[in-house]
Amino acid sequence: MGDVRRMIAARAAKEIEDGMVVNLGIGIPSLIPDYLRPETKVFFQAENGILGMGPTPVNNADGDLINAAGYPVTVVPGASYFDSALAFGMIRGGYIDLSILGALEVSAEGDLANWLVPGKRVPGVGGAMELAYGARQLIAVMQHVGKDGSPKIVRECRLPLTARKCVSRIITEKAVFAIEPDGLHLLEIMEGSTLEDIVNSTEADLIIDVS
Amino acid sequence: MGDVRRMIAARAAKEIEDGMVVNLGIGIPSLIPDYLRPETKVFFQAENGILGMGPTPVNNADGDLINAAGYPVTVVPGASYFDSALAFGMIRGGYIDLSILGALEVSAEGDLANWLVPGKRVPGVGGAMELAYGARQLIAVMQHVGKDGSPKIVRECRLPLTARKCVSRIITEKAVFAIEPDGLHLLEIMEGSTLEDIVNSTEADLIIDVS
């Protein structure tokens, strides 16, 4: 399963372009920096108050320099610290080029559910609703199906929503999808997967752009 | 007339107590610091972004260190600079202990008019409405009557209002008044004035607390 998560992260890393400001959610997205080309010029934002977050410190972790998941980080040259109100002002104000978030379900129209499974442990919504609202581009990353094999790319989300019509792209270990006004496009089949498998494990209707 | 203004400022200075945070308006209020006892521990706030404003510099005025009226100032130890949104957040949030503002008219209920004389030059409202709204205590200072001898302490303001029921005290060259739930109290007759003169030149009804 670790390999599946790393496979998704490696593919998602290719979506990050030079000069972008990117906010990564917890879970699979937090693995993405490991797969970036080192020469990529990118600024990672953390919603607790950093622009220009760097990798995990090798040693001498600083308890006051933490990412939004609570783990120690470093900063790159040009970084700045600020309070949480400014951090979320940036997010809602449309200054984050790309956010990559983990997902529980995504609908064919780009509705995102990623914060609450009724009857299970209640973590709360954190900053996900604002990233979904404000990021210029939102990519959802997740394993293609649930533990019971049920599809997570669905016609309509069954789980409580984080935001409507916010996801522009979905990356799983089986495929890459784009959400366009005319529907859900299959853009790319990942190595080890087949068109038939993807169609069978996806509830939403697909517009197939791959041959 | 300069003497009258200075007389009002000197009396208003006595309202400033140790430890207060005070915002002074332009006009007569700007003369008040000259009359403070030097040992008074007070922090002056300027709504353009200073807490801890000091006197006018003797020389070497700094174009980037200016009060809200546009004139050079200095700062005292413990001063801080900040942006205008924070400056007005302090004001609306009730963190200014005392504001002393010039006035055009004040009503017996404490309504303040100090920003607009219809048909005359239109300066605009500046920060007066927020000081009137947010300061814990608001003192209006003005000459007792207009240039034409008409009363400025009135039953109902005729000029456009800055804010309703905001003034707690009025200081003129003739008298000091307090606005209480039961009406306008005459607290003090200034040197050179008489009770008769005050009653004749004040439109609003008075509750006379002086003998």
Add this chain to the structure above:
Amino acid sequence: MDSFNKVVEVGEVASKFFHGMTLMFGGFGGVGTPPTLIDCLIESEVSDVHLIGNDAGFPWIGIGKFVVLGRAASLIASHIGSNPVAGQLMQEGKLVVEFSPQGILVERMRAGGSGIPGFASEVGIGTKLSYEKPVLDIDGKEYLFESALTADVGIVHARKADRYGNLVFNKTAQNTNPYVAMASQTTIVEAEQIVEVGSLEPDEIHLPGIYINFIIPSEGINWKWVWET
């Protein structure tokens, strides 16, 4: 009280906590939550406390140390996932939890401290979090009305404080602290370093001392971070 010297002993601030109070706390996952004041709160034996802050900490970190004692009646936060005991208390009906999106929560604190009764938002429209909020119709568009939050007492953490309460925060330990200070009637700051008035540069101060009522010296972090365990 001398407003130019707000420094007191830890023991003196315990009396500021009271039964049934609303308490706002700074911090994000415990980072920037004042450890000495948390212990002081625990020792104060007050209960039925209404908490407002970013999250529920961890069971042994930050506000979490207080939450697990069951002495909080309610909590307004953006998530409680890092403190399973909080989730359990919530399921048992012993802790009333209101979730607010994270940035909306700190914005509501800012509003409370800035004389803004509330603001319009599009975040969370059409989700479970929006059901009980007033809906505004402005020029034919619908928004949620997010109301200002205020508290009786606020506890914040700073790297440095001068004796007037001018604060300098450190890195990501700033987070919600400025807004907790603004929105609380009585704000107590715990500072790692306390300096004389006049020794901070006016442009280096992150938060003016006007928002601070009491300053205590910090005894330092007394918990292990998740990544240290």
Add this chain to the structure above:
Amino acid sequence: MDSFNKVVEVGEVASKFFHGMTLMFGGFGGVGTPPTLIDCLIESEVSDVHLIGNDAGFPWIGIGKFVVLGRAASLIASHIGSNPVAGQLMQEGKLVVEFSPQGILVERMRAGGSGIPGFASEVGIGTKLSYEKPVLDIDGKEYLFESALTADVGIVHARKADRYGNLVFNKTAQNTNPYVAMASQTTIVEAEQIVEVGSLEPDEIHLPGIYINFIIPSEGINWKWVWET
């Protein structure tokens, strides 16, 4: 464009100004208004400009130098008392002026740059300034609805900028500048000093460079202040 080096020549930014644009400017009585960019605006010959800023400057200071040319169609400001020409243009119907209370104005800029559609306010209720604003009824209390302000182009001034656009302001020249930068689609900063990326301390930066599109070097103040005349 290299987002890690936003420094350009003054001549290059003139093309960002356009006929009919909404232009937001930093500054308070001209302090913190970028002098080189004001001259660049004047030389650009654009007109029918919709201005948003604290005030109208003085006829020879700050935005006032542009206002007196009659090329602004409208102005949202808190006062124009320091620029009698602005008052005259207003009386003659050549400049449409909307007054906003000073702090409400900067708060509306902040809302515009922070994804907040608007906010509730009690400032100015029952006065001439409140007549055209929507009234909110929340739990039986009435508030004015103050709408967010945004602009096509923003011009701001800073003491120091690194090449990414991280800014450090100087004393009271900060004022509305951070919010102008946030609320403008294209923000141009004029900096007295331009330094390499990495040479500013992350905690000393007043405004992160994310809000900045172009940086030009300042040629310095080219007007006399009122107190110098």
